[in-house]
Amino acid sequence: MNDRADVARLSGASGVHVGQDDLAPAAVRTIVGPHAVVGFSTHTEMQIDAGVEQPVDYIAIGPVFGTATKATGYTAIGLDRVRYAAAAAARASSSDLDRPRGVVAIGGITLETAAAVLAAGASAVAVIADLVATGDPEARVRAYVERLGG
Numbered sequence: 001m002n003d004r005a006d007v008a009r010l011s012g013a014s015g016v017h018v019g020q021d022d023l024a025p026a027a028v029r030t031i032v033g034p035h036a037v038v039g040f041s042t043h044t045e046m047q048i049d050a051g052v053e054q055p056v057d058y059i060a061i062g063p064v065f066g067t068a069t070k071a072t073g074y075t076a077i078g079l080d081r082v083r084y085a086a087a088a089a090a091r092a093s094s095s096d097l098d099r100p101r102g103v104v105a106i107g108g109i110t111l112e113t114a115a116a117v118l119a120a121g122a123s124a125v126a127v128i129a130d131l132v133a134t135g136d137p138e139a140r141v142r143a144y145v146e147r148l149g150g
Helices: 005-011 025-032 045-051 078-095 114-119 137-148
Strands: 015-018 037-042 058-061 102-106 124-126
Touching: 005 015, 005 025, 015 025, 025 037, 037 045, 045 058, 045 078, 058 078, 078 102, 078 114, 114 124, 114 137
Parallel strands: 015 037, 037 058, 058 102, 102 124
Antiparallel strands: none
16 A cells, blocks of 8 residues: 555555655554554655664665656665665664565666666665556566566
């Protein structure tokens, strides 16, 4: 579920993702409970540092590259910020073994750049535009799985 912890709980969704302008992750966790997946969008180093200290399962970082899919108000952050987020998440995970934190990279990621994003430390990539750009999203997903070994 995106943005709405209340709807996630009422619908029995497995998790919820919130952004910087949504309900704080600690409040979200109170609503959805300890077993739901909670994700949190970050863009800057300050947001990353604060985000990994929250009761979240992953932080999303982006936009990694330029994208027209969603206007976030942030410019492309590049692979160095992905590396920063991965290191911050690893530090937080090592101090809180009950809640390891992953990093989901999003924004302008393509089949050609996904491996580099993962190599920079992202646990996963979220892709929208590149999946539909070819007109055959199923084939494009298969290409991602083949290329990334998933």
